[in-house]
Amino acid sequence: MAARVAEAPGSISLAASRRRLLLDSLGIMVSASGFGLVYGLSARAAGFSPLEAGAMSVLVFAGASQFVAVGYVLGGFSWFAIVLLTAFLNARHMLYSAALAPYLAGTPRLQRAAMAHVLTDEAFALAIAHFRRIGRADVRGYWLGAILSTFIPWNVATLVGVTIGGSIPDPARFGLDVIFPAAMGGLAVGLITGRRELIAAVSGAVIGVAVGLAWDPAAGIIAGGVVGPLVGMVVRPRAGEHGREGQLAFGPEPQHEHAIPFFPQRTEHAHDDPEAGLP
Amino acid sequence: MSTALVSLAVLMGLATYPFRAVPLLAPGFERLPERAKLYLRLVGPSVLAALAAVNTMVGKSEDGAPAFRIGWEWLAVALCIAIVGWRRNLLVGLVVAASSIALLRASGVAPLP
Numbered sequence: 062m063a064a065r066v067a068e069a070p071g072s073i074s075l076a077a078s079r080r081r082l083l084l085d086s087l088g089i090m091v092s093a094s095g096f097g098l099v100y101g102l103s104a105r106a107a108g109f110s111p112l113e114a115g116a117m118s119v120l121v122f123a124g125a126s127q128f129v130a131v132g133y134v135l136g137g138f139s140w141f142a143i144v145l146l147t148a149f150l151n152a153r154h155m156l157y158s159a160a161l162a163p164y165l166a167g168t169p170r171l172q173r174a175a176m177a178h179v180l181t182d183e184a185f186a187l188a189i190a191h192f193r194r195i196g197r198a199d200v201r202g203y204w205l206g207a208i209l210s211t212f213i214p215w216n217v218a219t220l221v222g223v224t225i226g227g228s229i230p231d232p233a234r235f236g237l238d239v240i241f242p243a244a245m246g247g248l249a250v251g252l253i254t255g256r257r258e259l260i261a262a263v264s265g266a267v268i269g270v271a272v273g274l275a276w277d278p279a280a281g282i283i284a285g286g287v288v289g290p291l292v293g294m295v296v297r298p299r300a301g302e303h304g305r306e307g308q309l310a311f312g313p314e315p316q317h318e319h320a321i322p323f324f325p326q327r328t329e330h331a332h333d334d335p336e337a338g339l340p
Numbered sequence: 341m342s343t344a345l346v347s348l349a350v351l352m353g354l355a356t357y358p359f360r361a362v363p364l365l366a367p368g369f370e371r372l373p374e375r376a377k378l379y380l381r382l383v384g385p386s387v388l389a390a391l392a393a394v395n396t397m398v399g400k401s402e403d404g405a406p407a408f409r410i411g412w413e414w415l416a417v418a419l420c421i422a423i424v425g426w427r428r429n430l431l432v433g434l435v436v437a438a439s440s441i442a443l444l445r446a447s448g449v450a451p452l453p
Contacts, residue, residue: 088434113345120353130352140348148355153387155359160383162369170365177361182391189384233452236442239396239413243420243437246392247430250421252385261382262389269390273398274406281398285390290382294375 078194079202082187085248086210089183092240093214095232100127100215101222107135111223118219122212123181125279126150150279156286157185164198172200179207182241186248193252261293268292392417412450416441 073081097118104114109131117127126147133143157180165173187206192198232238253259265285273281363369372380396417399409419440420433427433444450 085430088431091434091438108342109345110342112341112343113349116346116349117352120349121356122353123356126352126356130348134345134348140351143348144351144355147352148359151356151359153359154356155363156383156387158360159363159369160380162363162366163372163377163380165364166369173364174361177364178357180360180364182388185384186388193384231452234442234445236416236438236440236445238453239416239420239437239441240434242392242395242413243417243434244430245388245395246417246421247424247433249385249388249392250424251428251430252388257378257382258385262385265386266389266393269394270397270408273394274408276406278394278398278406281394282387282390285394286383286387289386289390290379293382293386294378 073194075195075199075202078191079199079205081194082191082202082206083209085187085190085244086206088240089187089210089244090214092237092244093183093211094218095235095237096124096241097215097218098222099232100124100131101219101224102226103128103131103222104219105223105226107131109134109223111220114219114223115216118216121147122179122215123147123151123154124215153182153279153283153286154180154185156283157182157189161185161188161192164192165200165203168198168200176200176203176207179204179212181207181211182245183207183211186245190248190251255298257293257296257298260296261289264292265289392421411453412441412444413453 100118101114104117104127109117117130121127121130129146129150130143133146158177161180165176168176184203184207187210188203191202191206249262253262265288267285268288269281269285271281272284396413397409399407401407416437420430420437423433423436424430441450445452
């Protein structure tokens with residue numbers, strides 16, 4: 062079943078938004094490759110076999126918890142502690158899933174179940190920006206961003222790191238360690254279309270750092286993601302911003318007053334377009 | 341080749357998947373009230389900004405506790421954000437961020453993390 066809205070005149074086309082998605086994916090691809098290599102090297106140093114390191118990258122597919130697992134295995138911690146910490150570190154993914162769910166409501170359940178497995182920080186950032194640009198879901202675009210930018214580079218780099226070993230230079234020498242935070246910051250800027258988004262973003266950053274310092278960085282990210290939107294909600298949008306909700310994240314400004322509704326709505330004629338919202 | 345940790349990977353995957361899947365698979369998300377939709381719309385900028393800020397500003401002290409980190413990495417991330425805001429081009433922003441910090445490290449101005 063397709064879920065879409067009619068695109069307003071002057072909005073960015075699906076093809077143009079996908080091109081932007083691919084360009085945005087390039088930098089994230091480099092970052093995922095660099096850190097996949099470092100993860101592979103760390104896993105090798107901790108005594109993981111290529112199969113074990115690869116299984117973790119395919120089945121868990123969450124960088125921070127994989128790095129922690131390597132350290133905890135090396136430190137002789139119990140599996141229970143590692144699994145518990147994994148759940149804590151990855152709890153933020155629930156926010157991503159909830160934010161994407163309204164877009165993907167018309168996608169077959171089995172496909173949504175598969176999409177959930179590759180829902181990382183990077184996949185969410187690319188998908189939400191892409192969906193907002195076009196005002197609806199694009200499942201093919203989601204897969205493009207998630208698989209091409211992160212899943213393939215992360216897994217290939219893991220295997221290279223764990224098999225080739227220490228002959229690879231430190232990715233930090235090339236500045237690859239700043240690509241992830243820079244990409245997340247840049248994609249956040251792309252989602253700011255009004256005062257509410259701006260306040261939510263600034264609040265999320267401040268709360269994230271405060272809680273991260275007081276307790277734990279992972280808790281900070283969750284706290285920023287949960288509380289930031291609440292702060293944004295109490296802010297009144299500027300006059301004229303109501304109509305801009307859901308405006309393009311990147312790309313040209315709309316040449317009209319009527320914005321694309323943020324969340325997709327089913328239309329009676331959605332079946333007329335076989336491409337709508339489906340790969 | 342050792343396979344003992346494959347079971348751990350399966351358990352870690354099982355601990356992660358529900359967080360990713362439950363909202364996507366739960367029925368009724370397309371019929372949320374307006375306030376809930378507004379909240380979810382603001383999750384994106386909020387959580388991405390938190391990710392950027394925490395990854396840039398929160399480090400670890402020698403005893404492993406979280407510590408405020410001040411470094412040239414701030415400049416690199418800020419450069420990327422400014423370029424995205426100005427040129428609407430993430431790729432250029434990332435290239436400038438990575439190359440500027442790489443140059444600073446190569447010249448000895450910024451230390452390696």
